[in-house]
C-alpha cells in the first residue's frame with residue numbers, strides 16, 4: 001500500500017544536496033564556519049552515530065537471512081538518511097481528544113504520508129499548519145489563499161521558524177522568511193558573578209552551561225533579560241529579590257528561585273542594567289567576528305557564482321541562513337548599543353519600585 005509513497009521519497013544520493021545531515025562533515029564545517037548552527041549540526045551528527053551503533057548492536061543488519069545476500073542496510077549514512085527524512089517530514093500534532101476533559105494537550109511527532117509532499121512557504125501563516133481534528137479523526141490543512149488550478153499549493157512548517165531552523169531541519173531557506181533569529185548558548189554572555197547566581201539559575205532549570213537564548217533584530221526577550229540580570233547581579237541585589245546563597249531548603253528551592261527570577265523581569269539597578277547591556281553587546285560582537293565570510297561574500301554565494309565557480313544550491317542555502325543570523329546579530333547589537341549609551345548618559349533608567357512610586 002505504501003510503495004507509491006516510499007518510491008517518491010528522496011534517495012540517499014538525492015538527499016546529499018537536500019539536507020545538512022547528509023552533507024559531508026568537512027563541507028558543513030566549511031559552509032557553516034563560525035555560525036552557532038555548526039554546533040547544533042555537529043551534535044546531530046553525534047546523535048546519528050549513537051543511533052547507528054545502537055541499531056547495529058540490536059542486530060539491525062541481521063534482518064535478512066544471509067542467503068539473500070543483501071548488503072548491510074544499517075550504515076552510518078543510511079541512519080543519517082533516515083534521520084534527515086524524519087526531521088524534514090515529521091509533523092508535531094496534538095492527538096488528544098478535546099472532548100476528554102481530563103486529558104492534557106500533548107504534541108506527538110507523527111508522519112502523515114502524502115501531506116508531507118507539500119512544500120513550505122513563509123508567506124503561509126499559522127492557518128496553513130497541519131492540525132489534527134480529533135472529532136473527525138483527520139489531519140486537516142487550510143489554504144492560506146485562493147489557488148488557481150495547476151498552481152503549486154504550499155503549507156507552513158511553522159509560523160515562527162527562522163531561516164536557521166529551516167536550514168537545519170529541512171535543508172532550505174525561503175527568501176520570504178524574515179524571522180531573523182540566532183540561538184546562542186548562555187556561556188556566550190561570559191561568566192556569572194558568583195556561586196549564588198549560579199545556584200539561582202540552576203534552581204529554575206536554566207544553568208549557565210545549558211541555557212540557550214535567542215537573539216532577534218529587536219534584541220532579546222524579557223526572559224533572556226531576566227536571566228542575564230540574575231547572572232550578573234551582586235550579592236546585595238540577589239538578597240533584594242529574596243535569594244540568599246545556601247538559605248533555601250531543597251523542597252522550596254524551585255519556588256523561591258522562580259519568585260526571585262520574576263523580580264529580575266524589571267531592571268534592578270543602574271549598574272546591573274549597564275552590565276547586562278555590555279554583556280549582550282559583546283556577545284553579539286564576538287559571534288559576528290567568528291564568521292569566516294563577509295556579508296558581500298555571502299551575497300555573492302547566494303547569487304550563485306564566486307570567481308566564475310558555480311556555488312552549489314546547498315551552499316547557497318547555508319549562506320542565506322548565515323545572512324539571516326548576521327541580520328539578527330547586527331540589529332540586536334544596535335539595540336544594545338543605544339540602550340547602553342542611554343544608561344551611560346544617566347538617562348532612561350527606572351527601577352520597578354520607582355515606576356510604582358511615580359504612578
Ligand SMILES: C[S@@+](CC[C@H](N)C(=O)[O-])C[C@H]1O[C@@H](n2cnc3c(N)ncnc32)[C@H](O)[C@@H]1O
Nearest residue numbers: 018088089116117118119120121170171172174
Ligand atoms: C516535507 S518535504 C516537502 C515535499 C518535498 N518536495 C518532498 O516530497 O520531498 C520537505 C522537503 O521539501 C523541500 N522543500 C520544502 N519547501 C521548500 C521550499 N520552499 N523551497 C525549497 N525546498 C523546499 C526541502 O527539501 C524539505 O526538506
